[in-house]
Amino acid sequence: MAEATGDSGDRAHGPNPPSESHFNNPESPANASVDIPNPPSPRNESSANVSVEIPNPASPRNVNASQTFRHPITGENLSPQRFTTLKAWALQKGKVMGMGDTDDLGDVMDYVYAGALAWEDTVQMRNLIKKSRIRPLQLRRAITVNRQQNAQACIAYLCGTVARKPCVPCSRGSGPFAECVMVEGSLLGACASCHYGGEGNRCTFHISSKSFHLRPIRSMCGC
Secondary structure, X not given: OHHHHHHHHHHHHOOHHXXXXXXXXXXXXXHHHHHOOOOHHHHHHHHHHHHHHOHHHHHHHHHHHHOOEEOOOXXXXXXXXXHHHHHHHHOOOOOOEOOOOEEOOEXXXXXXXXXXXXXXXXXXXXXXXXXXXXXXXXXXXXXXXXXXXXXXXHHHHHHOEEOXXXXXXXXXXXXXXXXXXXXXXXXXXXXXXXXXXXOHHHOOOOHHHHHHHHHHHHHHHOO
């Protein structure tokens, strides 16, 4: 009976060692049949996903490349090549143009409009290009539009209002423009000449200057 029990025990536990050897032995066919096909399956799925995802981001670029772009000021329909060329012209470092200057791409006004095109994504420029142009460009010196403040200042000069009394820097002949011109609600109150070059806070009409001049009045009235 003891031997029978031992034999039955051997028979009962006999399948377990082969089962463990199948999982522990990397060369086991059972292990190969279970483990090897599984890893390629996610790889195949991921490669399938890549093949679907790659064309999707590329499709907008292909569409844009075939579209025309509208100039925000002139309304001209620009080809992708013309669009890229004008932006590169405006952003060219060291480039300056004055009154009467011309280039292969146009005169100084074309250069200013190229600056508006290059910086049309800024909030200030989007607000300025919505306004009507009411005066021609008049410069004291050559300008560059490769900075957003400079391009914004040029457009502000074309559509703003001449100050009744020029700010202190303009009265001294500072800035590139012939007149002290402001646009209500834009450039933090500064005139176009002072805003040019990112120096708007020096303008007498800048909101920081107004706050400074109001402080003595408030202190005197006890406000």
